[in-house]
Each structure stands twice: as C-alpha cells, then as structure tokens.
Amino acid sequence: MTSVVIEEIPDRVTLAVEISNCQGNCLGCHSPFLREDIGEELTPADVDKMIADNFGVNCFLLLGEGKDLEALLGIARHVREAHPGIDVALYSGREDVDDSIWEAFDYVKVGPYIPSAGPLNNPTTNQRLYRISRGQGRAGAEDITSRFWRRGIDPGWGPE
Ligand code: SF4
Numbered sequence: 001m002t003s004v005v006i007e008e009i010p011d012r013v014t015l016a017v018e019i020s021n022c023q024g025n026c027l028g029c030h031s032p033f034l035r036e037d038i039g040e041e042l043t044p045a046d047v048d049k050m051i052a053d054n055f056g057v058n059c060f061l062l063l064g065e066g067k068d069l070e071a072l073l074g075i076a077r078h079v080r081e082a083h084p085g086i087d088v089a090l091y092s093g094r095e096d097v098d099d100s101i102w103e104a105f106d107y108v109k110v111g112p113y114i115p116s117a118g119p120l121n122n123p124t125t126n127q128r129l130y131r132i133s134r135g136q137g138r139a140g141a142e143d144i145t146s147r148f149w150r151r152g153i154d155p156g157w158g159p160e
Helices: 044-053 069-082 099-104 146-151
Strands: 002-005 014-018 059-063 087-091 107-110 128-132 141-143
Touching (some): 044 059, 069 099
Parallel strands (some): 014 059, 059 087, 087 107
Antiparallel strands (some): 002 014, 107 128, 128 141
16 A cells, blocks of 8 residues: 655655565564465556655655665665655664665654554654765664654654
C-alpha cells in the first residue's frame, strides 16, 4: 500500500510504501500482516511510476526493510540516482540497522514499538528518527526525534 503523508518525516512531503517480510518482533505490532511474505516485489520501475503519479513529493519512505538487504539498498540507490530532488527514508523496527543502510538513506527510524514507551511523538519513546548527512553514514546521523515532540504531531503510520 502507498500513501502520501506529511508527518512521518519532518518538513517533507513523503510518499510512503509498506514493505512486507518485517524482521521486527514488536510486542505491540500494529501490522502483523507485514511480517508475512505478501505483496509483490518493488522494482525501480514501480518507484518511478509512484513518484510520477504523486507530483510534489520530496521524500520516498519505505515502511519496513524486508529481508532482502541488497534489494532494499538497490531501491535507495535508484531513488538517489533517478530522482535527485527526493530524499529516501526507512522505518525499521529493529534496534539498529547495517552500516550500508546508514549510508544509503537520508532518514532512518530505528527501534521496536514498546507500548509502555509509546510511539515517536511521545517523549518517553524508545524509537529514534535520524537525519543523515549524505556520504557520512552512521557518523553523520543526527537524532531529530524531538521534532515530533515540539510539533506535537502524530506519525500517521502508527508505532512503527
Ligand atoms: S516493525 Fe512494524 S510490522 Fe514489524 S513487528 Fe514491529 S510494529 Fe510489526
């Protein structure tokens, strides 16, 4: 499923795509169907069409990282190469992600959903959203989670 959202990534108009085969194991999983092997493989041509159909978006967000790291990195590379004005973002349910992901994405959200800690817009949340300076990887990651608290916004996709 795809949707245009404005709250998942601060200051971006974001096209969000759900990715199945979730590796997470969140206690309060809100989308158990995303832990299954469902849907169709996301291809560069699919990405191009989605972006063409949603003029004005400036961020492409993968909601989930699936189980195929190379395919995930390939999509991130394609967005950067074919759509230079568009940032690429990932919401992961894991505590941490591979170095290659920190290098390939402009935004990364990490951390499982823990009901007692709350989602990104709750100051007690364990989840973190990072903005990454291109070319710097993990070393260039800035924690911008507090942007959700100042603005009091509610990431529409829920706890992940
Ligand atoms: S990351 Fe999302 S889909 Fe995966 S287990 Fe956690 S809440 Fe469920």
